[in-house]
Amino acid sequence: FMDVTIDGLQDAEAQDLLTKLKSRLYATSHDILSLHRVELRKGSIDPKCREHIQYLDSICQQFVSQMKVRIEAAVCHSETGRRRKIWGSMEQEEDLSDWVVEEAWQHTNMGAELSKGVYGREGLLGKICLAMWESTATRHEPVVVHGAAGMGKTSLLCKVVQEIQDVLESKAVLVIRFLDAQHPQRPDIDHVLRSICLQVCLACGLSPPPLLTAGTHLELLLFFRNMLEDVSQRGDTLLIVLDSLEQLADKHHAHKLLWLPADVPPNVHLLVSMDTTSEAFANMRLKLDTVQSFFEVNCLSQEEGEHIIESYLRACQRTLTQEQKDAVLQSFEETRCPLHLRLILCAAKCWTSFIPRTALSLGASMEEVMSQRLQNLEEKHGKELVGGALGYIVLAR
Numbered sequence: 001f002m003d004v005t006i007d008g009l010q011d012a013e014a015q016d017l018l019t020k021l022k023s024r025l026y027a028t029s030h031d032i033l034s035l036h037r038v039e040l041r042k043g044s045i046d047p048k049c050r051e052h053i054q055y056l057d058s059i060c061q062q063f064v065s066q067m068k069v070r071i072e073a074a075v076c077h078s079e080t081g082r083r084r085k086i087w088g089s090m091e092q093e094e095d096l097s098d099w100v101v102e103e104a105w106q107h108t109n110m111g112a113e114l115s116k117g118v119y120g121r122e123g124l125l126g127k128i129c130l131a132m133w134e135s136t137a138t139r140h141e142p143v144v145v146h147g148a149a150g151m152g153k154t155s156l157l158c159k160v161v162q163e164i165q166d167v168l169e170s171k172a173v174l175v176i177r178f179l180d181a182q183h184p185q186r187p188d189i190d191h192v193l194r195s196i197c198l199q200v201c202l203a204c205g206l207s208p209p210p211l212l213t214a215g216t217h218l219e220l221l222l223f224f225r226n227m228l229e230d231v232s233q234r235g236d237t238l239l240i241v242l243d244s245l246e247q248l249a250d251k252h253h254a255h256k257l258l259w260l261p262a263d264v265p266p267n268v269h270l271l272v273s274m275d276t277t278s279e280a281f282a283n284m285r286l287k288l289d290t291v292q293s294f295f296e297v298n299c300l301s302q303e304e305g306e307h308i309i310e311s312y313l314r315a316c317q318r319t320l321t322q323e324q325k326d327a328v329l330q331s332f333e334e335t336r337c338p339l340h341l342r343l344i345l346c347a348a349k350c351w352t353s354f355i356p357r358t359a360l361s362l363g364a365s366m367e368e369v370m371s372q373r374l375q376n377l378e379e380k381h382g383k384e385l386v387g388g389a390l391g392y393i394v395l396a397r
Helices: 012-032 050-082 093-117 122-134 153-167 189-204 217-234 251-256 279-287 302-316 322-332 338-348 366-381 383-396
Strands: 143-147 173-178 238-243 268-275 294-297
Touching: 093 153, 093 173, 093 189, 122 143, 122 153, 122 268, 122 294, 143 153, 143 279, 153 173, 153 238, 153 268, 173 189, 189 217, 189 238, 189 251, 217 238, 217 268, 251 279, 268 279, 302 322, 302 338, 322 338, 338 366, 366 383
Parallel strands: 143 268, 143 294, 173 238, 238 268
Antiparallel strands: none
16 A cells, blocks of 8 residues: 555655655664565566565465464473472473463553552452451451453452451461353363462472372362361462353362352451352352352442543543543443453544444443454454354454
């Protein structure tokens, strides 16, 4: 493509700027650039021209080969850093330590990032932190955060972790696992418990028994419970956070929560979240004796929605016209769901002030907003490219 003036002539100013841009890019990045020279026909590429066909083939082959090299390099680097080992094998303990440290680091960083997106919820946040702080010195039940999908349970949990760490001892051991991080690959409860046990043992100076890597499910559960008691008796402070229990695999009837202790020892905090409509939540209600340990994440109020809009736009250094803001609030009122509002704002931050009301990408639900965004991508980049890219993402999960 070439920029032309209103009368159809080549835009000399735009061409001069393009030439200068190419020169700067080549001067600073010539070692990673591959130059291609081709003579245009009537200012554009003609897919029927033999030379142009060869040029397009060369570009595509070069892109594919370079992407393969970069992906392979990234995978090798990732595998070297993580040193992922199969539990139950005869690998050395230090290899397992490296693996669990890397896993713990990833989940902790994810939690720190997600906590930044929490606006409002101060009242619920304060109630949860107060309940955990008051139960520190006594035996207590796990703290359960529940709600419908998209209500912000994960972000709220991360914010609780951030707040409660300031209240608890500075040396408190944090163990956090996002069980839906690899959705739809549901995690095995044995894998989750083993990684937690190893992280706690490493952090608290406890020695995991040899059976930890080859024991049965019942032996693992016994070690997990005994480990919590040992940490409590030593006077160490431990915070275990498990997000989205409904995402656990069905192996060992994990959703029945037989593995989850209903009586948590002093100095140990167990904070979990789940969907209110899930089997895990139904079993949790049967497992715990009181309702004081349950905290529901409800819909946002209109005032909270307005506060989120202002905070989000301020962080993005963007603003909306009053008409646009009213349109966002009107769409948000349909669900009052944080995720729905976040999806709308992701699209709204790209709006211009002069865009007409009829052209605003809005939807009455999360599904509608996502459908519109995918449709816009297809219109901009082509259905084949978008469909192929999304297909690769699904396969990669």
